[in-house]
Amino acid sequence: MAEYAVELRDVTKVFGDVVAVDHVSMAVRPGEFFAMLGPSGCGKTTSLRMIAGFERPTSGEIYIDGKPMGNTPPFRRNVNTVFQSYALFPHLTVEQNISFGLEMKGVPRDEIKRRVREVLELVRLPQMANRYPRQMSGGQQQRVALARALVNRPKVLLLDEPLGALDAKLRKEMQIELKNLQREVGITFIFVTHDQEEALTMSDRIAVFSKGRVLQIGTPLEIYERPANRFVADFIGETNFLDGVVKEVNGEMAVIEVNGRRFVGRAGEGVRPGVRASLSVRPEKLQLLDQPSGSPNCYEVTVSSIAYVGSDTRVIVRLGDQMIDVWEQNSISTLDPNYFFGPGEQAWLSFPPENGLILVD
């Protein structure tokens, strides 16, 4: 078995004068659940389509199971796609849709019947074989699309926003189901999504795309806790940015000055004394206190507004002319309104240095 199920080496795709994918390199390991995450137009779908063979790279090479794909057409690649629109054949029944790929490969009739039955069990639609796609709900069609791809036992399954058309609740269910399914079948999944929560929940690793480039590849933990740059920190989850200038760097830590106030945080890549940078600190990693803490990152702030959302209390505070989001977990059950800060009150904002990340733009 090749070291990587899919590998992109310096792949670029140009449409007219638009660079859709810009020197992208990434390697997906066998059996991995790999997400390509980014806003629309970031090149993630084009990358997926190049792996499937619907588009040819302008330059660079794509390897599937160690073999360079070159001009190999889609029907000779050992990958299958679950399309965003599902693309089920409306003139064929569920069973005929799922059989299609196996018929094209010349698999014997009885084996086709058996494998179709198995895969329908797998996606939990055993009674639906004779339905037509339009007679099914969106969620059921989604499972059929999945079954139609999986029945071919591809080396790699490509999924283009497969949950995009489902409503929020069904989507949550399918996220878990899809993840379990992937573990069960052991096939490499490459998954395109613009939903960061979806990517974090499901993936082993995530490639974050922006403007045709890959900004960071890492586990959900790495992407969330150690974003490589400002875009990733901003795109994944919520964060506060405090813009300033780097004053000192001591190993892993650095000091940044923001409007005359100094903060200590982890130094990101390229952080040197004198460069412009941003302190990124996530709202749930901040504390609001009645009195100063011992942290070097502790300043008096004014509470601007407060929103009780059940699990959290979301407070917006003002530090100088900067607004900062603070999410405090409601870990104590109380009906006492005085437990919470009120608008206009003074408080101390504090966070330990390891909770802050200093990033060069």
Added chain:
Amino acid sequence: MMQALREHPSLRVAALMAPGAFWLLLFFLAPLTIMGVISFLSRDAQGFPTPPYTLENYLTIVRDIRFAPSLSFEGGLHVRLFEGLYLDLLWRSIWLSLLSTLLTLLLAFPVALFMAQLPRRYRNLALFAVMIPFWTNFLVRTYALQFMLRANGPINTLLRALGLPPLELIFTPTAVMIGLVYGNLPFMILPLYTSLEKFDWTMMEAAHDLGADTWRAFTRVMLPLISPGLVAGSILTFVPAIGSYITVDLMGGGRTNLIGYSIAQQFSASVNWPFGSALALVMMVIVTIAAVLYFRSARGTQRVLI
């Protein structure tokens, strides 16, 4: 009255349909009935219909058919069990019309495909272009086509200029075929275009993704999905072809006889209205049966789409 219309949707539908239904009743069903009656009448000295009622006109057609098994190798293998003037005529008409339908389809498909893939704003322009010929009378256009194919027409002039031998085109079956394909092309392009425009190209990608090469993706996915346009276009082409008169007359010069032309002859030159009516009704029944069978064969795929 208005009250009743408001309260009963079915009455409303009936009211809307009434003018159209009346029109068809008056100008289609009534003449058809008259023709049916005439087909059972005898002819007078001038050839016009007159009593008594008779089956003679239909019997002429039936009597014409003889059991005559034969085998010939002239121009390919021909096996025949029956022969007869009108049977041959009908058979040749069906055959030529099918051939013209197939040729029209082969020419129309790439055009419709091209139009469907144009950027949206150019599509209406292309549709407009397809319909431009309709602004000129069909008879005038057929005369123009006749002129093109004449012994000393532009095509042969060009061939001679290139040092090639001239072609004998006009008043041949080939000329009739050219005329039929030319005249029916828009009626094939338009329904095909309508189907192709709605065609979701992701379907082709899905077929390729599942291992179908271009040909199999075309036959297994695209053809079934555009079959409504295919069926509509084929019927709109086949039916006028088998009944065509002007094209057969002007392009074939009376030397290539099709049943539609032959029927027209019964009403004009031969002055035998009763027999012409019988022939027309027999043809209508046969064409209707053929069309129904054709629709049936395509219904498996259409059921899902309509």
